Each structure stands twice: as C-alpha cells, then as structure tokens.
Amino acid sequence: xxxxxxxxxxxxxxxxxxxxxxxxxxxxxxxxxxxxxxxxxxxxxxxxxxxxxxxxxxxxxxxxxxxxxxxxxxxxxxxxxxxxxxxxxxxxxxxxxxxxxxxxxxxxxxxxxxx
Amino acid sequence: xxxxxxxxxxxxxxxxxxxxxxxxxxxxxxxxxxxxxxxxxxxxxxxxxxxxxxxxxxxxxxxxxxxxxxxxxxxxxxxxxxxxxxxxxxxxxxxxxxxxxxxxxxxxxxxxxx
Numbered sequence: 495x496x497x498x499x500x501x502x503x504x505x506x507x508x509x510x511x512x513x514x515x516x517x518x519x520x521x522x523x524x525x526x527x528x529x530x531x532x533x534x535x536x537x538x539x540x541x542x543x544x545x546x547x548x549x550x551x552x553x554x555x556x557x558x559x560x561x562x563x564x565x566x567x568x569x570x571x572x573x574x575x576x577x578x579x580x581x582x583x584x585x586x587x588x589x590x591x592x593x594x595x596x597x598x599x600x601x602x603x604x605x606x607x608x609x
Numbered sequence: 610x611x612x613x614x615x616x617x618x619x620x621x622x623x624x625x626x627x628x629x630x631x632x633x634x635x636x637x638x639x640x641x642x643x644x645x646x647x648x649x650x651x652x653x654x655x656x657x658x659x660x661x662x663x664x665x666x667x668x669x670x671x672x673x674x675x676x677x678x679x680x681x682x683x684x685x686x687x688x689x690x691x692x693x694x695x696x697x698x699x700x701x702x703x704x705x706x707x708x709x710x711x712x713x714x715x716x717x718x719x720x721x722x723x
Contacts, residue, residue, distance in 0.1 A: 498652070500652075525709065527709060527710075529711075529713075534715075535715060536613075536615075536698055536713035536714050536716055537653070537698065537711075537713045538713070539710050539711060539712070542709060542710060550710060553710075585652050585653070589709055597643065597655050597658055598655075598709055598711065599655060600645075600652035600655075602650075602651050602652040603650075603651070603652045605650070
C-alpha cells in the first residue's frame with residue numbers, strides 16, 4: 495500500500511465538530527475510494543471518485559458526510575457535526591482504472607475518535 | 610445483508626504448516642475476488658486476486674482457490690511463517706455493479722505459532 499498517503503493518521507474531535515480527512519492517491523492513479531472500518535468489522539465502501547466527479551456514493555451516509563476529489567490537490571472526506579458513532583478507521587484507496595483486474599491499493603488509514 | 614462471509618474469526622497454525630482461510634459469498638454477480646492482509650493500525654495490503662474465469666491463482670506461498678458453484682473461495686499459505694500473523698480479509702466485486710466497489714468479509718485473525 496505504499497504510495498497512497500492519508501493524513502492525519504489520528505484525529506480526535508469533540509461531538510459536533512467537523513472532521514476532514516485527506517488522501518493523495520498513488521502516482522498515476524486517478525480513481526479514489528473511501529472505506530470505513532468500524533471496530534470488529536470489515537471495511538465498508540463509502541464513495542468512489544474520479545477527478546472532480548463523484549462516481550458512486552451509495553455507501554455514504556445521507557447526512558453530514560461529503561467527499562470531493564478536486565482537479566488539484568488531495569481527495570477530502572468531510573464529516574460535519576461528528577457523533578460518537580463516527581469513530582472508526584477511514585481508509586482511502588486508489589487505482590489506475592475502474593475495471594475488474596485493477597486492484598485497488600489502500601493507504602494506512604485515518605483513525606477518527608469522537609469524544 | 611452480509612454478502613461476503615468469513616465464518617472463522619480466528620485461526621491458529623503452527624509455523625511451517627499450511628494455513629487455510631475460507632470465504633463464502635452470496636452474490637452470484639461477483640466476478641473478481643481479492644485477499645488482503647492487515648496489521649493493526651495499518652491499511653490493508655493486497656495479497657492475491659482471482660477472476661471468476663479461473664479456479665486457481667498462485668503467487669509464491671499464496672494460492673487462492675475459487676469454487677463458483679459453491680460460492681466459496683479459500684486462501685492457502687504454505688509454509689506459514691510468523692510474519693503471516695495478521696488479519697486476512699476476503700473481498701469481492703461485480704463488474705456490472707461497480708467493479709471497484711469491494712465488498713469485504715469480517716476478517717480472520719491468523720496467528721502463526723513458532
């Protein structure tokens with residue numbers, strides 16, 4: 495998973511604050527994905543983006559969560575008015591394309607703790 | 610609905626022996642399967658994958674077997690080494706449902722005993 499850079503690695507927020515998680519894909523990759531892992535569970539798909547486009551956000555909670563992948567700069571996952579249940583590990587991944595056979599590569603994750 | 614299931618939360622194997630991790634799926638549209646390995650506080654690391662047109666794929670000590678009729682796949686690690694101790698996730702995707710939208714199992718914690 496070398497190459498997909500996420501920051502911050504750890505983030506603590508109080509209930510009601512905003513959390514912003516950043517992801518820079520591997521060099522040459524134009525497809526970015528966000529996954530969430532709750533404690534003791536597997537990873538769950540949240541959103542799939544290409545530059546300036548959200549392709550599939552079927553796994554995103556309808557409220558408070560948003561994602562973007564601007565023309566310049568990293569992809570951002572934004573969580574507004576965080577609640578305790580948002581505490582999780584958030585993993586970004588990237589791939590060069592979107593067809594089967596293009597394995598996605600994960601970053602090291604951002605651990606959000608809401609207190 | 611858990612479309613990808615790893616029914617064994619944990620597995621303990623002696624060093625040098627074979628480790629076999631199992632995974633079952635329910636969605637018949639899945640056509641690409643992957644195994645990831647994860648250490649604590651790190652991201653998942655890709656290990657090996659298999660397309661539904663194959664029934665076996667091998668890479669060094671790792672072999673993945675796919676039984677489409679049983680909707681079952683397994684990962685074999687031989688010989689097992691202490692560094693293989695980690696959580697292993699099985700994942701699947703469907704070309705016509707978003708090829709990169711991986712559905713993960715809950716993971717199996719593998720412990721290799723020296």
